Amino acid sequence: MDEHIKFMQVALREAEKAREKAEVPIGAVIVRDGVVIARAHNTKNQHRNALKHAEMLVIDKAIKKTGDWRLNDCDLYVTLEPCPMCAGACINARLRSVIFGAYDEKAGCCGTLYNLPTDTRFNHRPQVIGGVCEAECAGILSDFFKNLRKKD
Helix, strand or coil: CCHHHHHHHHHHHHHHCCCCCCCCCCEEEEEECCCCEEEEECCHHHHHCCCCCCHHHHHHHHHHHHCCCCCCCEEEEEEEEHHHHHHHHHHHCCCCCEEEECCCCCCCEECCCHHHHHHHCCCCCEEEEEEECCHHHHHHHHHHHHHHHHHC
């Protein structure tokens, strides 16, 4: 569990970068053999592009770094439970595991609304671990939206 906390802290630093850019503060890292090989954070608003989720960006970076679209020896750490698009990308990239912080009651597809990674109809099923540094990951999101509402 200590290793999960260590890497989730790196993902939280990525989330902070997103918050500094007025993006929803979600961060992600991909780890291979105990080393972070890619890191990213949300840039949807900056790029005006719904595909620029932290998970999508970090998967793309890891693929470029490894030279292979199969990331079956890699683990994703992300501060918020992946949405349907990102959970699907985790399956398609053949990630070994998905470790997330806060549960997402509105769009979470790694156990909350649906559990895509455990659906036996898919040819790959990454292991999923939720709730790592949950309070800290949820806190950065709730603070962001609380401050956003104050501005309105």
